[in-house]
Amino acid sequence: MELWFSEKHTENAKFSIRVKEQVYSEQSPFQKIDVFETEEYGKVLVIDGIVMLTERDEFIYHDMIVHVAMATNPEIKKVLVIGAGDGGTVRELTRYSTIEKIDMVEIDEVVVKASREFLPFTACKLDDPRVNLYFEDGIKFVEGKENLYDLVIVDSTDPIGPGEGLFTTEFYRNCYKALTEKGILVNQNESPYYAHNAREMKRAHRKIKSIFPISKVYQYHIPTYPTGHWLFGFASKGLDPIKDLNTDKWNSLGLKTKYYNTDIHVGAFALPTYVRDMLEEDTN
Amino acid sequence: MELWFSEKHTENAKFSIRVKEQVYSEQSPFQKIDVFETEEYGKVLVIDGIVMLTERDEFIYHDMIVHVAMATNPEIKKVLVIGAGDGGTVRELTRYSTIEKIDMVEIDEVVVKASREFLPFTACKLDDPRVNLYFEDGIKFVEGKENLYDLVIVDSTDPIGPGEGLFTTEFYRNCYKALTEKGILVNQNESPYYAHNAREMKRAHRKIKSIFPISKVYQYHIPTYPTGHWLFGFASKGLDPIKDLNTDKWNSLGLKTKYYNTDIHVGAFALPTYVRDMLEEDTN
Incomplete structure (x- = not known):
């Protein structure tokens, strides 16, 4: 399976990380919160589609x-x-x-x-x-x-x-x-x-x-x-x-x-x- | 039209740039050389699939x-x-x-x-x-x-x-x-x-x-x-x-x-x- 998370850095450039599994997804009263398990960066916290942090960096x-x-x-x-x-x-x-x-x-x-x-x-x-x-x-x-x-x-x-x-x-x-x-x-x-x-x-x-x-x-x-x-x-x-x-x-x-x-x-x-x-x- | 150039930075992470036009492509005796016109980075020189330089950076x-x-x-x-x-x-x-x-x-x-x-x-x-x-x-x-x-x-x-x-x-x-x-x-x-x-x-x-x-x-x-x-x-x-x-x-x-x-x-x-x-x- 190919599962990729992509973030558009601008309309014309994007960065993608291969995902092993989406381990969490919730819409809070303020924002959408997702956590992915990835090979390259370990756990990745994403808020409203934007990478907040990864386990590795x-x-x-x-x-x-x-x-x-x-x-x-x-x-x-x-x-x-x-x-x-x-x-x-x-x-x-x-x-x-x-x-x-x-x-x-x-x-x-x-x-x-x-x-x-x-x-x-x-x-x-x-x-x-x-x-x-x-x-x-x-x-x-x-x-x-x-x-x-x-x-x-x-x-x-x-x-x-x-x-x-x-x-x-x-x-x-x-x-x-x-x-x-x-x-x-x-x-x-x-x-x-x-x-x-x-x-x-x-x-x-x-x-x-x-x-x-x-x-x-x-x-x-x-x-x-x-x-x-x-x-x-x-x-x-x-x-x-x-x-x-x-x-x-x-x-x-x-x-x-x-x-x-x-x-x-x-x-x-x-x-x-x-x-x-x-x-x-x-x-x- | 959506045309994107993507470079795999590793097997599990990639970077993509939206392409307006591929303006050049040639296989030299040594390597494959491509030039793209892009919105975000202007002209982009790619050799063997890897970004060598862009006009903007x-x-x-x-x-x-x-x-x-x-x-x-x-x-x-x-x-x-x-x-x-x-x-x-x-x-x-x-x-x-x-x-x-x-x-x-x-x-x-x-x-x-x-x-x-x-x-x-x-x-x-x-x-x-x-x-x-x-x-x-x-x-x-x-x-x-x-x-x-x-x-x-x-x-x-x-x-x-x-x-x-x-x-x-x-x-x-x-x-x-x-x-x-x-x-x-x-x-x-x-x-x-x-x-x-x-x-x-x-x-x-x-x-x-x-x-x-x-x-x-x-x-x-x-x-x-x-x-x-x-x-x-x-x-x-x-x-x-x-x-x-x-x-x-x-x-x-x-x-x-x-x-x-x-x-x-x-x-x-x-x-x-x-x-x-x-x-x-x-x-x-």
Whole structure:
């Protein structure tokens, strides 16, 4: 049998993964959630037809969304994670014994249920005693919060469907307020190549830059996202991800990571010229 | 009409580009050569079913195969290019007025003919007076050459078919001999993610490392190659791509590049931990 899952990256380009079996499919109140078992990528989580993560390459995404901030400020104690229902971001955070509290706000409880059952490799630390799960709208959750978190991670889908409000100026402004003095915001910042992704990349960066004194963008290579070239935003009230990187401190922790290291931490902020130019554009 | 070109990146993953028209198809004595006109990527050159380059993202490959070496040693005057029948590598080299001579050795004249006709955006500088075209086997061409080139670029296909001999120890040893005292070798060094590419990545690096005192690997993001994460090797008789990088000198040239800049030059050598580990393995 030939069974293939295909994702159209644009109308004119698509990526396909051979499927052994569709192990889960559910329409939640928010979105369609599917899990496939595949030869090439192990388990694959698909939401509304778009690959969210695969068992084989999720380490790249989760290393880069967590460790860059943690190596910049090893004093981070209180973390807010928005989205990330698969649990991978929380898994990486729980590796730091210095973190005291992780509030995770996921709008769709069905994603967490599916992940606990089918994606134990990411969901495995959701029961850590420091983790508080809130099945709420992250946009509302941050409203009115002040000076509470050392790190806010916006682990969102693309800005369509439930993820849309996580790309607004008001939301980023509330994140700013929710952060402590040394606070850091890390956000899923889309991709520079295909036009629709590049547009959202520019818009998110422009908004965040208008609020945070420090706002940079860093890249990672992930095989199963369109073009393989994706970005996270790093914004803060003062800490610089390169000048304040505490290389010795992070390396002394002895954390074993498959993608992240303190060299690629620095290297990831060196962007191609065409990406740098797009991020510097003032246009909408 | 729906017409799609598909490339199997592995038996279980494939990438497809919608085709407007197949504008060229020929079986040369060495390989099958096709050119497609596409909406997403403009003209696409395919050899034996594998994407070699596209009009839209070839700038990434050609920036990175040329400018890293040129910024490390701005004194490069004599260059040997092996493969690269599309002309893109030569195009970037001819931008340096300081280069006096470019020998380009392409085994398959049909690739050059097709590129001149359908890919003028890469083939446009093949008639530069400094360029000498040899339609010969690059492996034989370097045999017996001594102390002749400041830079050798191995712009090869994967190590199957005509490209296979360009991945042997003997060939790399002949490149070493063909280089001058400050000589640099840049080679297409495959990709770390899929097993068959990773195997060739490790083998090429191990062989080159056994011959050259300095041997490093650097990465670039290219949408139309499998996983988007590909590598070049940088080897030399003494020059270090980071310590000897002449940032001011290169920037003073005023070359406009869409991907390369002297920041990403340095950043590209910062590899993910799993890639670094694979390259350090001693196994075959």
